Amino acid sequence: MKSPKSNEALAERKDFIMTKGDNKGNIKCDQHSLAGAVSQRACVYSGARVVLNPVKDAYHLVHGPIGCASYTWDIRGSLTSGADFFRSSFSTDLREKDIVFGGEAKLEIVIEELMEKEQYKPEVIFIYSTCVVGVIGDDLKAVARKAEEKYGVRVIPVESSGFAGTKSKGYKAACEALLNLMSDFKAESNRVDSNKKAADRKNKIKEISDRSEDYTGMNTKEKIRVLQKKLRYINSLQTGKAIDDFKNKKIKEQVEKGKYRKKINLLGDYNLAAEGWIIENYLNEVGIELVARFTGDSSIKDIRRAPTAELNIVQCAGSMKYLAKRMQQEFGIPFLEISFLGLQDSLDSLRKIARFLDDQIIINKVEKLIARRLPDTEAKLKIYKNYLAGKKAAIYVGGAFKAISLVKQFNDLGIKTVMVGTQNGKESDYEELKELTDSGTIILDDANPSELEVFMREKGADVLVGGVKDRALAYKMGIAFFDHNHERKHPLVGFEGVVNLAQELDLTINSPIWKAIRSGIDE
């Protein structure tokens, strides 16, 4: 029985939904979910977990009752080229008495077990905080510090109590944990610097300060310039400049040794179905080496030396732009927002990276790569376009960058986007979506199944693009479904990705079952 009321959105939700072309202001977004509205969102912990968990050789310990560890055990498709500790779910499995008396004691025992049992050899332990831990007030920092002192490994707390914000806050918590790990680099370079060069530097500073300059034949202005230069040099020896020198020297050494001309980091890729490897292959082909991947197929070692890169490229901005900004502050690494989802975006991104690195050989190699891959990809897409043009798509995904790239790709394939929404989009994302879509398209933030149902029906969508939870809804409505979730088993990035996308769309939209299920017995 459908209630007539159920077809109306809740009054409190009205500002979160807009129709392109209607002259109202901006969409409301980035707010806490409405109680009872069946939001598709998860929690802070979930955000932290998805971003941080792919670090393959770290131990990811969930401090809390079992559910949080149970529902997130190995559910994402991040692939690894080496260790796979991250595919196991470690938990303190808190019980009633731990809640009453505090969970710190159990956390200490569990860390001890991790450190002392033969089968584990943790170098880094991330401790995720959960709802309960945030309430009973376990001091994770204190426990972590104690454990670090006792065992000489890094133990890094992740501030991810579920209730304390939205998923985006969890992304930040994960980024903070990564920065914490990268601070090892700073400490290390400082240590190397101080051990080896402290004496040298001291002497050098003394020598320069003591040296009397020869000002003969100089006017006052010139004298000041010489003095300023001298001061700057002394300054640079005394402060962080030494770190940069160390870093630059390292890069130079490595680049000279290898075939790569530049070293960069990839942020916001989780190597789902080898997507990170595909991007890395492109970059390698044009002469760029990846220092660290954040965080698909990343290792502790890679992350620790990430500060040596000269550029960060950010794929999923929603989860990792924060890290890029912070790395810019901390290590002076500039960043570029790029996207390898979609053909045009992939080409643009490759060119953008090459241009930024300002290296003619890389620029040429990028054009070569594009020339080699593009014709075949376009030919394949043309075939699928025949089958897909004119279809109507509804999109509801977690991150806005996915939604934006999907709309672009659908436009290229001649598919009309009739509804598009995200769980965690920001105002600027929705502005971009508004630009990209036709008049009449429904745009919505933090939607619930009732809204998805109503708008898909109203707009006559042929396919829904979404996560695991939305699949059953589409199927129950007799609508095709495209899996754009973290469990996917085929890559959607780059040249191969756009073809995979078209192929899967065709497979589901044009399946013979849609015709078959609507024929047959007369009622």
Place this chain on the structure above:
Amino acid sequence: MSNLKRLNVNPCKMCMPIGAAIAFKGIEESMLLMHGSQGCSTYMRRHMSTHYEEPIDIASSSIDEEGTVYGGEENLRQGLKNLIKLYSPKVIGVVTTCLAETIGEDINRIVVDFKKKNDVKDISIITVSTPGYGGSQFEGYYLTLRKIIEQLAESSGYKSSKVNVIAASLSPAEIREIKKILDLFDLEYTMLPDISRTLAVPFTEDYSKIPPGGTTVSEIKKMGDADFTIEFGDLVDSSLSTAVYLKNEFEIPAYRLPIPIGLKNTDKFINILAEISGKKIPQSLKEERGRLIDTMIDSHKYNGEGRAAIFGDPEMIYAVSSICQENGIDPVIMATGTDLDIFEKKLKELTAETRVNNLIFSDTDFEEIRNYVNEYDINIMIGNSDGAFIEEKDGVPLIRVGFPIHDRVGASRQQNIGYQGSNNFLDQITNQLLALKHNNYRKDLYKEYYQSNNDKKTSQKPEELKVGEK
């Protein structure tokens, strides 16, 4: 066997609220509201949706930081209002989570207050306290059924001839099978919960967001008048048992049975139906039984080579171990993540006559299970799809039963109970053992008797010996 480790690696259990969610899905026109952080409901929806392949709508009161500090009452009230507006349910289950329990939310009081201030007399709101740290999905499921009965069942003073059937957490197809068997005895019954339609919704062009089917409130109310109660929950503590409650409160005789998987367990169920209905066992069932026995004989030598690890929900482990035991498949490892005292005792009794040294664990995890699977030469695993990790890593085949099953389709169509279901289930196990045999015996015998001798004769390995090797 006691478990001394504190660190849990790869959980063999879920939390209480998901048990509550499954139970409420079998109540007609019901919706569930989880009082807690937004993430809980989302995780559980995903978990259930991939298993049942159905849309699973569960609301959350979305307690935020403010709610955590000052109390989540307003979130719960608003959540109830919005849920009613969106879904117009007849029944609302309000269950707690870790967060709500830890900040000390009194859901009973809040709901009483809500009922007073709002016109919701047509809606039954049932409260269940299910802290995630208070137990596993197993306790959550049975506690919820009991709370539904405690808060709804009445006695009219007149006895009915109906039978209360308290279902274990089975598949929708299995619930349909139980109903079919009850019908064969012409029994009138109330199935609680009844997920046979709600979690296996036939496709129609007219989708409704609360699925059709489920136990109705009026039926539940009359459960206090019933003639008998049959509860599939032999390992369930009496404090969580709905049958025990109905017996104590309304003097309804209770039969507490294991899940009818295997000959012995199905016989128990069928004999009780014959007894309470006063009817002879129908010929069709007798024939099904005869066919199961025929299969048991035909397959016994293949089954005799089975060394099984069985894991998941305690009640399911008991039933699966039982069919293994009576068919000569050694249930070498029986392991649950649920912390349950009676588990070891019951399974020891069940396997008293087997020659192997059975390993029985409660409150364990998959790391421990995996260690023993390898140490004890297990050749078949039977349990939920969380065992897939071991299957992938160590190559031990997994027969998927129970909840959850994430990596195969058809969980809601699995039918492993009664004589017919047991027959199919046994075939699955036997065929897996046969596949192992046929895929390996040539290689194994070659290795053991030809290759080893040849290795002795010559230190140089002939090239062709590599053929067929891994």
